[in-house]
Amino acid sequence: MEEIKLMKGNEAVAEAAIRCGCDGYFGYPITPQSEVLETLMALEPWKKTGMVVLQAESETASINMVYGGAACGKRVMTSSSSPGISLMQEGISYIAGAELPCVVVNVTRGGPGLGTIQPSQSDYFQTVKGGGHGDYKLITLAPASVQEMADFTCLAFDIAFKYRNPVMVLSDGLIGQMMEKVQLPDYKPRMTEDEIRALYPWATLGKKGRPDRNIITSLALVSEEMEKVNDRLQKKYREVEANEVRYETYQCDDADYLMVAFGSTARICQKSVELLRREGIKAGLFRPITLYPYPSKELFHYADQVKGMLSVEMNAGQMVEDVRLSVNGKVPVAFYGRYGGMIPTPEEIVNALKDKLMR
Amino acid sequence: MTLEEIIQPANKVYGKTPLLTDTPMHYCPGCSHGVVHKLIAEVIEELGIQEITIGIAPVGCAVFAYNYIDIDWQEAAHGRAPALATAVNRLLPDKCVFTYQGDGDLAAIGTAETIHACNRGENIAIFFINNGIYGMTGGQMAPTTIEGMVTSTSPAGRDVHLAGFPLKISNVLTLLDGTCYVTRQAVHTPATVVRAKKAIKKAFENTLAKKGTSVVEIVSTCNSGWKMTPHQANQWMAEHMFKEYPLGDLKDR
Numbered sequence: 033m034e035e036i037k038l039m040k041g042n043e044a045v046a047e048a049a050i051r052c053g054c055d056g057y058f059g060y061p062i063t064p065q066s067e068v069l070e071t072l073m074a075l076e077p078w079k080k081t082g083m084v085v086l087q088a089e090s091e092t093a094s095i096n097m098v099y100g101g102a103a104c105g106k107r108v109m110t111s112s113s114s115p116g117i118s119l120m121q122e123g124i125s126y127i128a129g130a131e132l133p134c135v136v137v138n139v140t141r142g143g144p145g146l147g148t149i150q151p152s153q154s155d156y157f158q159t160v161k162g163g164g165h166g167d168y169k170l171i172t173l174a175p176a177s178v179q180e181m182a183d184f185t186c187l188a189f190d191i192a193f194k195y196r197n198p199v200m201v202l203s204d205g206l207i208g209q210m211m212e213k214v215q216l217p218d219y220k221p222r223m224t225e226d227e228i229r230a231l232y233p234w235a236t237l238g239k240k241g242r243p244d245r246n247i248i249t250s251l252a253l254v255s256e257e258m259e260k261v262n263d264r265l266q267k268k269y270r271e272v273e274a275n276e277v278r279y280e281t282y283q284c285d286d287a288d289y290l291m292v293a294f295g296s297t298a299r300i301c302q303k304s305v306e307l308l309r310r311e312g313i314k315a316g317l318f319r320p321i322t323l324y325p326y327p328s329k330e331l332f333h334y335a336d337q338v339k340g341m342l343s344v345e346m347n348a349g350q351m352v353e354d355v356r357l358s359v360n361g362k363v364p365v366a367f368y369g370r371y372g373g374m375i376p377t378p379e380e381i382v383n384a385l386k387d388k389l390m391r
Numbered sequence: 392m393t394l395e396e397i398i399q400p401a402n403k404v405y406g407k408t409p410l411l412t413d414t415p416m417h418y419c420p421g422c423s424h425g426v427v428h429k430l431i432a433e434v435i436e437e438l439g440i441q442e443i444t445i446g447i448a449p450v451g452c453a454v455f456a457y458n459y460i461d462i463d464w465q466e467a468a469h470g471r472a473p474a475l476a477t478a479v480n481r482l483l484p485d486k487c488v489f490t491y492q493g494d495g496d497l498a499a500i501g502t503a504e505t506i507h508a509c510n511r512g513e514n515i516a517i518f519f520i521n522n523g524i525y526g527m528t529g530g531q532m533a534p535t536t537i538e539g540m541v542t543s544t545s546p547a548g549r550d551v552h553l554a555g556f557p558l559k560i561s562n563v564l565t566l567l568d569g570t571c572y573v574t575r576q577a578v579h580t581p582a583t584v585v586r587a588k589k590a591i592k593k594a595f596e597n598t599l600a601k602k603g604t605s606v607v608e609i610v611s612t613c614n615s616g617w618k619m620t621p622h623q624a625n626q627w628m629a630e631h632m633f634k635e636y637p638l639g640d641l642k643d644r
Contacts, residue, residue, distance in 0.1 A: 084481045091509035093474040096467065096504070100447070100475030103465045108484050225483075236463035236479075238486050240442035247457045249448075249466035383455050383544050 035216045040165035041175070041207040042067035044182040044214050045111060045137055049071055050077040052186035053220040055106035056084040058097035060116060063149040064205040065139035068111040081222055091116035095123030095136070100215040102132035103248040105235025107189050111137035113205070114155050115146060117163075123166030129250030131265075133192035135185065136170075137201040139208035142346075142373040145362055150373025151205030153295060156350035159202050160324040169269045171199045171276065174294040178212035186278040193232075195272055202323060204346065206375065236382040279330055283309065287316030290387055291381065292355050293344040294320050301344055303378035308385065315385065323351070328358035335362040340389035342374055344381055345369045362382055364389065408436045412548040414458045421621025423611030424453055426578040429519060430588045431491070432460045436596055444487045445479055447472040451493035452526040452613075470501020473508035476515045487598050489516040495525045498560040505560070512569025512603040516594035519561070519606060521584040522613040523632060530616035534558040537635045542616070557635050561608045565642040571603035577610045579625040583638070610636045620638075 039047070046068050050056060055214040059069045069087060077083035088094040094110045101108035112120065112198075117138045127134055138159065142152035159172050166376075171191055181203060188199040228235050236246045252258040280298075283305050284290065293301040298319040308315035318334065318341075320327050334341075341363060343352035352367040359365060366388035370376045410432035418424045435444050441462055448456040450469035451588050457464035467475045473489035479488045497505050497519050508515065524542055525531040531544040539548040549557075565573045572594060576587035587609060594605035610632050612625035 056478060058478065063602055086477070086481060088474070092471070093477075093504055093507065095473035096474035097478040099467070099471070100465060101480035101482050103475070104445075104479055104482055106477065108482070122468055123471070130466075236445050236465055237465050237483065238443040238445060239461070245457075245461050247466070248464070249457065251454060253465055304421045 036213060038211055038213055039178065039317060040067055040209055040211050041178045041181040041203060042139060042209070043132045044178050045185050045201070046071035046075065047216055048182035048185040049109060050075060050081055050083055051217045051219050052189055053107055053222045054083055054109060054189070055222055056086070056101045056108040057110065058086050058088050058101070058108070059110050059280065060088050060094050060112065062093050062113045062116045062140045064141055064151070064208050065111050065113045065137070067208070068137065081219070083222065084355040088313035092123070095120035098151040099123055099127050099130070099132065102127060102134040103130070103236050105232035105237065107223070109135035109137070110358045111139065111203055113139045113141045116153070117155060121158070121218045123171060125166055125168060126162070126250050127167060127168065128168035130248050131196040132198070132248065133189070134198050135188040135192055135197050135201065136198060137185065137203060140204040142155065142207045142371060149205065150372035151296065151375060152346050152373060153204055153297060153370060154200065154347035154350065154371060156323065156345070156347060159200050160326070168265060169197070169272070169324055171195065171197055171325070172202050172287065173199065173278070174202050174321060174323050175207055175297045176295050176319065178207065178210065178214045181207060182214050182216060185250050185349070191276060195268055197268065197272070202295065204296055212275060223287045245383060246288070273325040276322055277325050277330065279327040280319040280321060282319070284316035284318060286314055287334070287337070288314040288339050289385060290316050290341045291319050291344055291385065292318045292320070292331065292351070292353065294323060297344050297346055297376070300376060301381060304326040304385070306379055307382050313382055326354050326358065330355070331358040332360070334361070335359040338363060340364045341365045342385045342389060344376065345370050346375065392623050393483070408433045408439060410436045410461045413460055416459060417455060417613045418452065421612060421614040421624060422452070423522065423578050424520065424582060427518065427587070427609055427611070428456065428459050430578070430584070430591050431518065434588065434592045435460070435462065435602055437592070438595055438599070440487050440599070441593070445487070446488070447475045447488065447490040449477070449490070449492040449496040450495050451496050453491050453493060453520065454527070456491050469599050470496050470499070472496070473501065473504040473513070473515070473517065477508050477511070477513050480513050484514070487595065489518060489598070490594070491518045493526070494519070494521045494523065494533045498534045502560070506563070506567065509564050509604045509606065510567045510569045514598050514601045515604055516598045517604065517606045518591065518594070519608040520611050521608050521636065522611040522616070524613045524616040526613045526616050531614070535560070537631060559636065561606055561641055563629060564606050569604050570606060570642060571597050571644055572605040574640045575608040575610060575638050576605070577628070577637055577638055579612065579628060608636070610638065
């Protein structure tokens with residue numbers, strides 16, 4: 033039976049994780065995401081599903097616990113907020129290099145440095161352009177509601193295991209902290225060791241029943257070998273780009289002007305679209321759901337139709353680079369953003385669109 | 392007596408454990424790693440736990456430990472092995488997990504992960520190779536480098552006023568309630584090899600009995616990094632390293 037509850041985005045992540053068969057969560061407190069760990073500790077899933085929940089000594093330890101758990105073929109995850117996610121970059125690179133599945137939730141706050149505990153989207157570059165060292169890609173889902181915090185936590189596990197790749201749920205302090213109605217998924221049993229052995233023959237569960245030992249590593253000292261590892265990764269990323277693009281459009285069909293926004297900013301832009309349409313201006317909203325792979329082709333499709341695009345972000349202009357790459361100069365692309373924990377209002381965005389694209 | 396008559400099971404006094412693979416080791420002649428690998432492989436065989444044992448390899452000379460012992464392995468980032476081992480222990484409580492780490496890995500960059508895994512009393516065994524130097528990167532000063540010891544980053548010898556004192560990390564770990572067994576061994580003579588093997592076995596037995604964290608420090612040589620012959624290195628270790636790092640059990644409960 034499906035349950036509908038009123039809860040915070042962070043709480044939805046915790047509830048969804050338990051329900052979608054997560055084996056282990058390892059995390060460290062940081063505002064504005066501590067409710068994920070707090071909710072898990074309160075729900076005591078180890079009594080119900082056997083899921084392990086552990087408060088680690090740091091984000092560095094958390095992500096490396098995730099590495100160890102993922103190497104066993106287990107569904108493991110962590111969550112944090114921007115400064116903590118920075119500390120995890122080393123581990124994320126290793127996990128990507130060792131081709132392991134895991135889920136990392138970032139409830140982004142404003143930076144740089146200790147910054148602010150208020151919402152921000154200033155980790156876009158860190159998430160989709162690398163963050164850690166080496167040529168790897170982090171598949172990134174950007175939820176825009178509490179419902180999607182729950183849905184994407186589960187979806188992230190599925191995608192992570194499909195490609196043996198880390199998946200980031202890139203949220204922000206607004207979605208993490210706000211309360212909304214959410215329909216929780218049904219309980220799905222955790223996988224047994226036999227199931228893991230059958231489905232993920234690479235998992236290090238002990239050599240039992242196998243002639244060869246399993247080794248999880250990201251090391252290949254011989255350049256020719258390491259080039260092959262990278263070839264394999266790049267091939268996988270092309271597959272991800274072909275299969276996993278997700279986006280949403282709002283009133284785009286007849287739009288003359290397009291706002292491009294992700295996550296909570298997309299929610300605000302919906303209102304801006306309505307305000308503009310009330311004035312007779314045909315505005316639409318294009319919302320990338322996957323930030324990597326980016327819906328470039330889908331966005332390019334609108335370049336023929338619209339007179340201009342406005343990338344709206346809670347940062348100093350990060351995704352706008354991908355918008356410009358996508359439309360490749362075919363249409364003017366402007367940017368409007370607030371940062372440092374400030375949240376743009378629908379009216380501000382309306383004025384920015386008129387000012388930057390209609391004058 | 393012919394050779395065929397001599398080669399009989401009854402006459403066998405020593406054999407290589409099948410857990411040690413035939414991959415030629417990359418370690419320098421005289422290095423302690425090879426002996427310690429062999430002891431760990433023998434103990435895993437003797438305890439019959441090959442199928443349930445998962446090793447966590449470090450960054451350092453032993454990064455390729457997974458090439459030599461025929462069990463499942465995970466290769467950690469520098470210093471993070473105890474964090475990986477924590478997750479494996481929590482998620483697979485019926486398996487046997489150990490880390491194999493050097494002094495730079497365990498006592499410098501991974502100090503936090505080491506202390507907290509021990510403090511939580513994770514059911515893991517930690518094998519800690521202390522040769523007082525960073526071997527793989529070419530002989531730089533380690534946290535455990537003893538006073539006056541010449542390395543490539545302490546060319547005039549370790550000045551404790553500049554670089555701090557040799558870190559007796561195993562002594563620190565004895566203070567934590569999560570550790571059940573902390574011992575310091577060596578493998579430079581047949582007698583110490585026998586004692587080291589006993590310690591390694593005890594660490595694995597503790598892990599199987601879920602007694603908490605066991606730490607076996609092996610005071611080791613790095614003759615290449617120390618710029619000595621293997622024989623000189625053994626002598627130097629006995630003369631200088633053991634003063635700073637005396638052998639024996641530090642904690643056993």
